[in-house]
Amino acid sequence: MAGKPASEENRHLPNSLGIRGWVWAGRYTLERYLFTLHRLTGLGLLAYITLHLIANGTRLGGEDAWTNTMEFLSNPGFRVGEYLVVAAFIFHALNGGRLILQHLGFTLGKPKPPVYPYVDSMRRRRPITLAMLAVMAALLLYVLIEIVT
């Protein structure tokens, strides 16, 4: 920073959480953990799309290669993986919808003079988040029943 000798600045210990700051969340409540889950499901879906393209790409190797790939992917482990992909998609889509609305201040309400005990806008509108989670749980249950039966 301006006005300080460089040697003094260099002695300060960098203390950024870095990528750990996404995953690590201290004693926060729901929305902070939804942020972490949103990141993880986003990365998970990205990994799935990559694997999906690679798996479909084996079709270029001929019918045998495709059949072998399909046989390999039909084991129960991948069935569970597919359910997790659907679960990640449902969460990412619904939470993304909530975030799109809230990102422009919609559903967050108006500023209020702070009166103790303070309740911020996201906590005031938590029923919206809980409703989103309830819809997600219902969809996950529906998909699970569809897979099992």
Added chain:
Amino acid sequence: MQELTFRVQRYNPGENKEPYLQEFTIPSSQGMTVLDGLIYIKENVDNTLSFRSSCRMGICGSCGMLINNFPMLACHSPVEELKTDRIEVRSLPNFPVIRDLVPSLDPLFAKHKSIKPYIIGPDMKEVEAPTSEYSQSREELEAYVQFAYCVKCGLCMAACPSVATDSLFLGPQPLGQAYRYCADRRDIGAKERFHVADSPHGIWLCHLAGACSEACPKGVDPALAIQLLKRAMVSDSLRLRKKKKPASLAQPPATSKPKIDVPEFTVTQ
């Protein structure tokens, strides 16, 4: 008397390469805050312990620390509310550590300064040397007053996961304050602040984790301010933003009330 175990981050730039935790056992007392505990340690156990504090009543914002994995003001954190007798105190994350529990808040102040945190009025001479008050309705005041309670303690910046990965990201405090001034009817400098906020390390890196508002000890709700600033910026770029007249100067009262004479007190004997 019940005892408390304080695990306090120590770091001396001349001696240590990495910070470490030092354990202190101290007596607790009713109504004791974490700051009281640190002061006790400094006065009675180890006078080399460094931390920053001033008002002891949550006004100055000096004593921001990571207390049991949550950014808090040490003076505003009664030990009883932590519901444990083991208290871990570290320096605020996302800020360089000067020594022990003292973070360098320079990055915060530099970012805060960059968003022009002052009234940019239509007549700057009037702003610098006011001749009268500005008229402002209650609704106009409530549009920004919540965000004006910021004490610049840096807790929101320590809580923000986007600041954690991008130290150049403006962060919740400066962006929240940018909206505070943009929402003020006395101000016409919104475009200048939009320009600062609409940068690669600006407002679009906010992913709305809400941690800043949760950590804020003054109920400022920077997450709300940032989302409202986003809305204002998007509306402005789509030319949908309502143009409001800047607040006008209030007329001075036509007649001034006569001052009430100071009563003469006479002592009768």
